[in-house]
Amino acid sequence: MDSNRPVSNPIRLQVMANALAGIAEEMGARLIRGSYSANIKERRDCSTALFDAQGACIAQAAHIPVHLGALSEAVRAVVAADPCPGDVFLLNDPYQGGSHLPDVTVVAAIPGWRDPDRICAYAVNRAHHADIGGMRPGSMPADSTELWQEGLVIPPVRLAGLSLEGELYWQEDLLRLILANVRNAEQRRGDLQAQVGASAVGMSRFRELLARFGEEEAWQLIAGVIEYSRRRMRAQIQALPDGIYTAEDWLEGYGDPPAPLEIRVQVEVEGEKLRVDFTGTAPAMAGNLNAPLAVTRSAVLFALRCLLDPTAPSNVGLEDPIEIVAPPGCLVNAQFPAAVVAGNVETSQRIADVVFKALAPVAGLRSIAQGQGTMNNCVLGNRHFTYYETLGGGQGASRQRPGLDGVHVGMSNTLNTPIEALELEYPLRVLRYELRQDSGGHGQQRGGWGLIRSIQTLQDCTLSLLTERRHYAPQGEQGGGPGQVGINLLNGDPLPGKISRSLKAGDVITLYTPGGGAWGSNEDEQAPEPR
Known part of the structure; x- marks a missing residue:
């Protein structure tokens, strides 16, 4: 320049x-x-x-x-x-x-x-x-x-x-x-x-x-x-109390029950600068939940922008006051040739979650309960077609309002594939697509509701699922209740959160996506209302 x-x-x-x-x-x-x-x-x-x-x-x-x-x-x-x-x-x-x-x-x-x-x-x-x-x-x-x-x-x-x-x-x-x-x-x-x-x-x-x-x-x-943009970000950081803020959360990993993988963060605020340190996070694993450093950077910057200054012009000026530390070889700084396909879509969500959680005590009105925390990745395909979808779920509630229903939360910002387009392009039939009523956490402001989607395959094909929050629920904030965990079903029988397997024509895959956490104590609970 x-x-x-x-x-x-x-x-x-x-x-x-x-x-x-x-x-x-x-x-x-x-x-x-x-x-x-x-x-x-x-x-x-x-x-x-x-x-x-x-x-x-x-x-x-x-x-x-x-x-x-x-x-x-x-x-x-x-x-x-x-x-x-x-x-x-x-x-x-x-x-x-x-x-x-x-x-x-x-x-x-x-x-x-x-x-x-x-x-x-x-x-x-x-x-x-x-x-x-x-x-x-x-x-x-x-x-x-x-x-x-x-x-x-x-x-x-x-x-x-x-x-x-x-x-x-x-x-x-x-x-x-x-x-x-x-x-x-x-x-x-x-x-x-x-x-x-x-x-x-x-x-x-x-x-x-x-x-x-x-x-x-x-x-x-x-x-x-x-x-x-740089001045605005520095001013927002300077408005935070100097100090060290910590949090941890877990990915569910593989297996049934899954082996948890810890992501730990320490956020240090000093004047106009902010340091995000992932020392203590679990090491990279044999599967594909590993995140390259570029993905970790995306998740950290997203969370900080949401918390500090969501309206400033998006450019390098927002990044300059922020330092990111992730030890090489840990889950959030995987090294070649580690598999990373789920690190981008699932681990990134949990990285954002822990940064939100660490700064919640000083985030003020921008503090928010945890959303669904997964992209609910579903892939169906064979030699002739490939259908890929990420499904929305419940957003976490805030002090001001309930969580939104059936939306992408965190690191994704996509739309859904319209049913008409899906059935026109792929040998698939959508049998059910609706809000998962009352799946958000209960509290002063309720968590957003997840979705239910059932798809029938019309050809033999392969299924791959990469999903999280099937065991560890999205947590509420300030005493709010957790959202419901997600559920994966094949012909009505439970499936693990992460699986690749063959399907026959006529099989039905159903995903119940997680609800968002609530904000505020259950003592002040408001009855959930559909929107």
């Missing part, structure tokens, strides 16, 4: 902040409209952002929290690969800034406005592909023990090139190699094309922005927006 002095004109800064956010949002809209798979076009499991030439975030769209905090490491990995202006890079390696292998990242190097032979910024998007190869359809196996079992590992590689005239050049050999290693290859091709198209939009719009403001003033304004 240009080191020129930041511009302090508040009106110009607001215009620039909105313009940057608008570019990121337009990239997301283009990606969603152009995608082939229901997971992106219907569920919107994707994220977009802009970065400067050094890999610092300058704007993000309000998409998937577990994606956004990890993107900076992915961009830095691309910068280290020596891109040229117009290059479009592809990667999914969790140990180079990816989150898990199905999350595929596209990074486009934007040529400068005055000097197109120089990279001035990067247009970036990440999207969850319904399959990226590996041992099970959907690339979300419950039984993986090393990274290669979860799919094709892609380091930063050149996928395509974009000219200033808008022409696109594909590395066809690389594309053929990728498509030869995934299921439903034509759908994967379409989603990759949509991702590259979204990057082209970002490149074009950002260069137009530089032309409109002039390159020098534009970078001064961008520096000003980042400094504004």
